[in-house]
Amino acid sequence: MKNWLLGLKIRAKLLAAFGSILLFSVLLIVLSLNSINRIIDNKDVNEKVEILKLCIQSQEFAIKEFIYEGYKENDFQELGQSKYIETYDENSLMSLSILKELKQNFNDTTSSENSVQNIQTALLSIQMGFDSLKQLLRKRGFKDYGLEGALRKAVHKIEESEIKFDKAQLLTLRRNEKDFFLRKDIKYKAEFIENAERFRLTVLQIKDSRTSDVLNNLENYKAEFLNVVEIETQIGLKPQDGKRGELDKRLIDLKAPLASFGATLKTRSENQTTQIMFGLWIIFGLQLIAGIFLAVFYADLITKAIKEIRNAMQNLASGAFPEKLSIRTTEEIGQTKMALNQFLERLQAATTFAFKMGEGDLKAKYDERFDNDVLAKSIIQMQLKLSEGEERQQKINWANEGAAKFSEIIKNESEDISSLADKILALIIKYLEVNQGALFIVEEKRLLRIATYAYGKKKFIDDAIEIGQGLVGQCALEGQTIYLKEIPRDYVKITSGLGEATPKNVLIIPIKQRNQILGIMELASFHIIEQFKIEFVEKISESIASLIFNKQNASQTKQLLRESQERAEVLSQQEEEMRQNAEELQATQEEMTRQKQELEMQIVSLKQKLELQAS
Numbered sequence: 001m002k003n004w005l006l007g008l009k010i011r012a013k014l015l016a017a018f019g020s021i022l023l024f025s026v027l028l029i030v031l032s033l034n035s036i037n038r039i040i041d042n043k044d045v046n047e048k049v050e051i052l053k054l055c056i057q058s059q060e061f062a063i064k065e066f067i068y069e070g071y072k073e074n075d076f077q078e079l080g081q082s083k084y085i086e087t088y089d090e091n092s093l094m095s096l097s098i099l100k101e102l103k104q105n106f107n108d109t110t111s112s113e114n115s116v117q118n119i120q121t122a123l124l125s126i127q128m129g130f131d132s133l134k135q136l137l138r139k140r141g142f143k144d145y146g147l148e149g150a151l152r153k154a155v156h157k158i159e160e161s162e163i164k165f166d167k168a169q170l171l172t173l174r175r176n177e178k179d180f181f182l183r184k185d186i187k188y189k190a191e192f193i194e195n196a197e198r199f200r201l202t203v204l205q206i207k208d209s210r211t212s213d214v215l216n217n218l219e220n221y222k223a224e225f226l227n228v229v230e231i232e233t234q235i236g237l238k239p240q241d242g243k244r245g246e247l248d249k250r251l252i253d254l255k256a257p258l259a260s261f262g263a264t265l266k267t268r269s270e271n272q273t274t275q276i277m278f279g280l281w282i283i284f285g286l287q288l289i290a291g292i293f294l295a296v297f298y299a300d301l302i303t304k305a306i307k308e309i310r311n312a313m314q315n316l317a318s319g320a321f322p323e324k325l326s327i328r329t330t331e332e333i334g335q336t337k338m339a340l341n342q343f344l345e346r347l348q349a350a351t352t353f354a355f356k357m358g359e360g361d362l363k364a365k366y367d368e369r370f371d372n373d374v375l376a377k378s379i380i381q382m383q384l385k386l387s388e389g390e391e392r393q394q395k396i397n398w399a400n401e402g403a404a405k406f407s408e409i410i411k412n413e414s415e416d417i418s419s420l421a422d423k424i425l426a427l428i429i430k431y432l433e434v435n436q437g438a439l440f441i442v443e444e445k446r447l448l449r450i451a452t453y454a455y456g457k458k459k460f461i462d463d464a465i466e467i468g469q470g471l472v473g474q475c476a477l478e479g480q481t482i483y484l485k486e487i488p489r490d491y492v493k494i495t496s497g498l499g500e501a502t503p504k505n506v507l508i509i510p511i512k513q514r515n516q517i518l519g520i521m522e523l524a525s526f527h528i529i530e531q532f533k534i535e536f537v538e539k540i541s542e543s544i545a546s547l548i549f550n551k552q553n554a555s556q557t558k559q560l561l562r563e564s565q566e567r568a569e570v571l572s573q574q575e576e577e578m579r580q581n582a583e584e585l586q587a588t589q590e591e592m593t594r595q596k597q598e599l600e601m602q603i604v605s606l607k608q609k610l611e612l613q614a615s
Helices: 002-007 010-068 074-079 083-105 110-140 146-159 167-183 187-204 211-235 242-297 304-317 332-358 374-410 417-432 470-478 531-614
Strands: 436-443 446-454 464-466 482-485 505-513 516-525
Touching: 010 083, 010 110, 010 242, 010 374, 074 110, 083 110, 110 146, 110 211, 110 242, 146 167, 146 211, 167 187, 167 211, 187 211, 211 242, 242 304, 374 417, 374 531, 417 436, 417 446, 417 516, 417 531, 436 470, 446 470, 464 470, 470 482, 470 505, 470 516, 505 531, 516 531
Parallel strands: none
Antiparallel strands: 436 446, 436 516, 446 464, 482 505, 505 516
């Protein structure tokens, strides 16, 4: 046997010695590739779960905003439409789509599939509860719509009656009604019924043939009020009651399976990582054992050159990279040393590249000499996936941080629109790292510039642009975002709201609400504005539109209130003047009466004197 081994060529000996090691290396590479793919799959699943959580949070936010404010909008009362319903529907569809994808990923895992199914069932239950609540809220109505509108019409018929009755009693009923709407306390129902009965008895005492109409209208008013109380009870007088309470409970119940699912995924990822590490260590251990065994076995059969190779492999097996082997011959041993040196270089390149990625350098470059290797391609592909994921997350974080800063600015409702515009424009310019900016609002069919910033400093410019004039006016006319880049220096005919200077990139975004143009935002930069930043500004412009709309409505309301107060003061002054004139007229009439009586007495006295003289 020994003679047979000695008779083998060096190439055959080396193949026999390193065949097993190469086999373990291949197994290690295959396992590594499989592990990388599984890690990437787990990362994708975790990203989908995070997006699912955000969608569910958005659904919950849309439901609460709709319950508090959304159902009061005329669009909902007339057409059953609301921006909050649209937000809920969009996130609901996205949630169900994500759950469908997750269900396909876990079709081989009963517990995970059941968790996805439980979340899907909970979302459908919330959808049913929300649909039911929407029907009740639309039936309840607001102001002139629904049951509340019928209630108001009923009481107006009583108020318009020509019969003279005690207005204070009707005002008491209205106060009971408004107290119930304000406090949602059922005790006001009893007070309303009691006061309605008193009012009815008072009307019965009035001797007028038209009292029956008032009584009928009173019964109608009472019935409409009870209808409103009944539907409010169904909706929920308190957040934990009625349909609101049921929906809130379903939202709370959804958090448990969602948290459980997240914990299951975490445990699953940890278990897979443990299994991967265990498998790698086993393969590596077997490879190490085989290398040591074969090195010892062939120690007496090969030359000093082979011992150098053995020492190099031992160093590599112990976790250290040996120095390059010196090549003195061109036969099998020399060729083997050369191949080993190349293997060490490739492994060193892969290790260095992996270490850089582990340190967070996702932009590291792989050694160009070995970037076509299978392992290199796999690691580079993993780098690309990680880079894309990090870039995507950075954009999301960037947008969320910008939205938070924007919300911090607009939460102060006491500031006027000009001050808020200054702060908003300064924030957007600094956050987007652009050079210039201007903010316009539509006023009297023109675009009035209310804020202008250039290179970080505010320029107080009171300027107006006609709609359709220049880029800003054209954007207001079309209602679409305009983005121009790489503008030639000699293109002087373009009129920008920032003046005659022509930057390289101009972004003009309409500020609109329900297709109504409320303003224009213009940004200019000497650098390209990325698409995700444009989308961020477009998203922010929706909030700015709501802010401008609310501020304008508030301003109009204050103006109307001020005019109403002024008219009331004028009427009060006129009433006082009429009262004084009436008093003066009465005094004049009394004086004329007294003078008339004196004249009559004088005439009687003169007649008596004449009669005496005649006799």
